[in-house]
Amino acid sequence: MSGEPDTAGETTAPAIEGIKLSRAFGGVQALDNASFSARRGEVHALVGENGAGKSTLIKILGGRLLADTGEVRVDGERVELRSPDAAHGRGVWTVFQELTLFPWMTVAENLLVRREPRGFLHLIDRKRMAAEADSILVELGIRHIDPSKLAEDLSLAQRQIVEIVRVIVQQPGILLLDEPTSSLGEKEVEWLFGLIRDLRAQNKCIIFTSHRWKEITDIADRITIFRNGVELGTFTEIDESKAVTLMTGQQVDAFYPQPPALQEKRPRLEVKDLSGPGISDISLRLHAGEILGVGGLAGHGHRELFFSLFGAEATTGGEIVVDGDKARINSPRDAAALGIALVPEDRKTEGLLLPMSVGVNLTLAVLPRISVLGVIRSAREAQLAHQMVDRLKIRTPGLRNPVGQLSGGNQQKVLLARWLLADSHIVLLYDVTRGVDIATKHEIYELMLSLAREGRAVLFYSSDAEELAHLSHRVLVMREGRIAAELKAPGITAEDIVSAAVREATSVVD
Amino acid sequence: MSTDTTIERHRTSALTYFLGQNIGLVLALVMLVMAVILYCAVYWIEQQMLPGNFEITSTVNNTMPLVLSAIGQAFVVLTRGLDLSVGGIMDLSNALAAVYIHDSVASMVGVSLVILLISTGLGLVNGLLVGVGRLQPILVTLATLSIYQGIAIRVLPQPGGVIPPVYTSVLVNPYQPYALVYILLFAFLWYAFRRSAIGVSIFAIGNDEQAAMANGINIVRARVTAFTLSGLMSGTAGLFLAATATAGDATTGNGYTLSSIVAVVLGGMNLFGGRGSGIGVIAGAFVTTMIVNILFFSNIDPLYQSFYEGLFLLIAVVLGTLISRLLRRRS
Numbered sequence: 001m002s003g004e005p006d007t008a009g010e011t012t013a014p015a016i017e018g019i020k021l022s023r024a025f026g027g028v029q030a031l032d033n034a035s036f037s038a039r040r041g042e043v044h045a046l047v048g049e050n051g052a053g054k055s056t057l058i059k060i061l062g063g064r065l066l067a068d069t070g071e072v073r074v075d076g077e078r079v080e081l082r083s084p085d086a087a088h089g090r091g092v093w094t095v096f097q098e099l100t101l102f103p104w105m106t107v108a109e110n111l112l113v114r115r116e117p118r119g120f121l122h123l124i125d126r127k128r129m130a131a132e133a134d135s136i137l138v139e140l141g142i143r144h145i146d147p148s149k150l151a152e153d154l155s156l157a158q159r160q161i162v163e164i165v166r167v168i169v170q171q172p173g174i175l176l177l178d179e180p181t182s183s184l185g186e187k188e189v190e191w192l193f194g195l196i197r198d199l200r201a202q203n204k205c206i207i208f209t210s211h212r213w214k215e216i217t218d219i220a221d222r223i224t225i226f227r228n229g230v231e232l233g234t235f236t237e238i239d240e241s242k243a244v245t246l247m248t249g250q251q252v253d254a255f256y257p258q259p260p261a262l263q264e265k266r267p268r269l270e271v272k273d274l275s276g277p278g279i280s281d282i283s284l285r286l287h288a289g290e291i292l293g294v295g296g297l298a299g300h301g302h303r304e305l306f307f308s309l310f311g312a313e314a315t316t317g318g319e320i321v322v323d324g325d326k327a328r329i330n331s332p333r334d335a336a337a338l339g340i341a342l343v344p345e346d347r348k349t350e351g352l353l354l355p356m357s358v359g360v361n362l363t364l365a366v367l368p369r370i371s372v373l374g375v376i377r378s379a380r381e382a383q384l385a386h387q388m389v390d391r392l393k394i395r396t397p398g399l400r401n402p403v404g405q406l407s408g409g410n411q412q413k414v415l416l417a418r419w420l421l422a423d424s425h426i427v428l429l430y431d432v433t434r435g436v437d438i439a440t441k442h443e444i445y446e447l448m449l450s451l452a453r454e455g456r457a458v459l460f461y462s463s464d465a466e467e468l469a470h471l472s473h474r475v476l477v478m479r480e481g482r483i484a485a486e487l488k489a490p491g492i493t494a495e496d497i498v499s500a501a502v503r504e505a506t507s508v509v510d
Numbered sequence: 511m512s513t514d515t516t517i518e519r520h521r522t523s524a525l526t527y528f529l530g531q532n533i534g535l536v537l538a539l540v541m542l543v544m545a546v547i548l549y550c551a552v553y554w555i556e557q558q559m560l561p562g563n564f565e566i567t568s569t570v571n572n573t574m575p576l577v578l579s580a581i582g583q584a585f586v587v588l589t590r591g592l593d594l595s596v597g598g599i600m601d602l603s604n605a606l607a608a609v610y611i612h613d614s615v616a617s618m619v620g621v622s623l624v625i626l627l628i629s630t631g632l633g634l635v636n637g638l639l640v641g642v643g644r645l646q647p648i649l650v651t652l653a654t655l656s657i658y659q660g661i662a663i664r665v666l667p668q669p670g671g672v673i674p675p676v677y678t679s680v681l682v683n684p685y686q687p688y689a690l691v692y693i694l695l696f697a698f699l700w701y702a703f704r705r706s707a708i709g710v711s712i713f714a715i716g717n718d719e720q721a722a723m724a725n726g727i728n729i730v731r732a733r734v735t736a737f738t739l740s741g742l743m744s745g746t747a748g749l750f751l752a753a754t755a756t757a758g759d760a761t762t763g764n765g766y767t768l769s770s771i772v773a774v775v776l777g778g779m780n781l782f783g784g785r786g787s788g789i790g791v792i793a794g795a796f797v798t799t800m801i802v803n804i805l806f807f808s809n810i811d812p813l814y815q816s817f818y819e820g821l822f823l824l825i826a827v828v829l830g831t832l833i834s835r836l837l838r839r840r841s
Contacts, residue, residue, distance in 0.1 A: 064723075064724060084723070084725070085726035088726060094724075096724055098720070099721075100718070100721035100724040102717035102718055102721055102784070103717055103718065104713075104717050104784050105713070105717060109710075113710065114710070114725065114727065121702065123705035123706065124706070125705075
């Protein structure tokens with residue numbers, strides 16, 4: 001049985017199924033004729049790399065997205081889930097990955113939105129609402145979340161818990177959870193799994209996604225593996241290396257290239273006791289030719305660190321030294337002048353000018369070099385852009401096409417290429433492979449290594465611990481805005497990183 | 511699971527926390543108190559006495575149209591929009607009132623209701639274009655502002671018409687500040703709105719439209735309702751304007767588009783939606799009037815009035831932002 005696709009005939013109709021679902025976003029086929037089904041009384045895990053189509057599937061089943069083609073069935077009956085409301089009507093409730101709390105409403109208001117207790121003149125009774133929220137939280141064993149607080153004042157883990165609670169109280173028949181554990185500590189995960197087991201005992205159907213293999217094997221009855229928008233089979237038991245091979249489409253060792261050996265230890269970037277919103281007392285040293293990984297759970301200060309180093313976030317104390325000189329970085333412009341480049345995860349809002357052409361986006365950081373008296377020489381622009389398109393294998397119909405038309409991975413490469421052209425010698429890569437397809441991921445890895453080989457210093461945050469473990473010379477693990485551990489290659493494993501990240505993480509539940 | 515456990519709360523900072531959550535409202539009320547004190551001071555210096563019944567009555571009456579139009583604007587601002595057609599709807603309502611309201615009770619009540627119905631319809635048009643047509647609120651209402659103004663001019667080409675004195679004394683009694691009753695009424699209506707399903711929806715889309723959608727909130731309906739309510743309030747404001755002036759003028763409403771936005775801002779409402787209080791907006795409207803009164807009694811050359819109004823507004827906004835940042839950092 002082990003490792004074999006589960007083909008056992010199902011006597012009753014599955015609780016929920018997706019049949020030959022396809023969905024494209026721009027040029028990217030997020031789901032490609034994928035089928036999936038889950039039964040009542042089971043916990044079903046969806047696994048796969050980022051961008052494999054899991055979230056898209058969850059959104060379609062949860063009524064957030066419509067499939068381009070294919071159909072969804074609930075209890076054997078074909079349904080059109082045009083909105084989350086329609087899904088709710090069928091007993092399908094979803095905890096979406098991007099949180100859906102209202103920041104300027106209280107926890108109580110968020111928990112009971114659209115189901116507020118009514119009183120005088122059928123108006124919302126705030127007192128009863130507060131009392132109901134209290135009893136909901138207490139009943140579920142959550143004592144550290146004050147229901148009168150605004151959602152924006154909660155920590156990421158607390159927000160995730162509220163998000164889960166809000167769906168659980170609806171007593172869903174089919175519960176979809178998209179990466180519910182990504183921002184939770186060990187205790188919270190245990191709490192959640194307790195709830196999930198209770199639901200399973202009540203013959204509910206629970207579908208969830210996770211990147212943590214241990215969690216998946218802990219709780220899932222069946223596992224469906226996705227790659228590039230296609231489902232590769234459903235398993236009752238499968239070992240990790242086989243699963244990873246399926247997910248990535250290649251052997252893990254071959255998939256991640258080896259980082260080049262560090263020659264000399266010349267510090268390019270030194271950070272001393274850097275503090276600011278979300279980070280405190282960060283000290284690190286980044287050498288020429290080094291790939292320094294930064295890991296940890298989402299929301300523990302990585303973003304703040306990277307954006308502070310790039311001058312896009314204010315700091316309150318500490319020192320940044322670039323090539324031996326104390327640096328004042330108050331804006332991205334300062335950072336760029338010092339040779340620091342940032343490639344952010346959210347390329348749509350933080351880096352690329354989507355409606356503008358590939359050529360313009362590539363040469364944006366070197367405008368002075370290709371201009372005469374402020375006028376861009378288009379021949380020079382085209383020449384440089386062509387070089388980069390060739391070198392990075394950017395798949396674009398042409399230099400004049402808007403960047404917005406390219407796939408996510410190719411957009412990411414355009415950003416990388418921009419900073420390559422700009423000769424930035426300190427490159428900050430913030431979760432650059434998130435949502436990027438496997439082939440492009442591999443090319444980005446190769447590119448990172450070539451940056452390091454050229455003697456540039458790479459600071460590299462990834463939400464994918466596996467990636468950090470394989471590509472970094474060292475990994476700094478952040479927790480609550482501080483550096484909690486430093487791991488040195490060789491021999492770093494993803495588990496090391498994750499366990500350093502969750503150790504002693506403050507807990508929301510008992 | 512155990513039931514004897516209780517929620518842990520942050521009681522120590524409860525006051526700071528309340529201030530942080532309701533900072534806009536608190537600041538608006540503080541500003542109102544400051545404005546009243548300053549007004550009394552300049553009045554005392556000029557007249558050697560405190561403002562009496564006459565001053566209070568005329569201040570309340572003169573502020574009524576702004577209070578109403580600002581509440582209307584607030585509905586739209588909560589959804590992250592702006593309604594520039596407020597002034598146009600007021601013009602039309604004002605003009606219609608001057609032309610068609612006659613002395614009989616039936617005419618006063620009947621025509622007023624018809625005017626409110628028309629205003630609501632005009633708001634609905636805005637709402638449908640923005641909500642269903644998915645057009646930018648500013649573009650839509652900039653266009654309808656002109657259109658509504660145009661119709662108003664057609665209805666009443668020259669200032670004129672007569673508003674029955676009875677009508678004036680019911681809406682804006684010139685001798686006693688009875689209009690405060692309307693303020694209380696609208697404050698209560700806001701309280702009810704905040705605790706209604708549609709209120710929650712309108713706040714929700716201003717918080718996060720995607721989240722609202724994920725929670726199954728009908729965002730089109732919420733948006734259309736916000737603009738429709740704005741139209742209704744602007745229409746009411748136009749009637750009050752006509753009652754105060756006792757005659758009609760199809761252009762006096764124009765200025766209210768911008769001053770309603772000013773009142774909303776001074777009332778502590780977030781222009782990016784989802785946060786704010788109608789009570790604060792009412793206070794903001796009074797602060798706006800007070801500033802004009804203060805300038806009047808300070809003997810400032812009327813030519814410079816606009817300059818000082820702008821200066822006051824800027825100072826108020828800067829101070830408000832600084833204080834709220836400070837409070838949020840501490841809480």
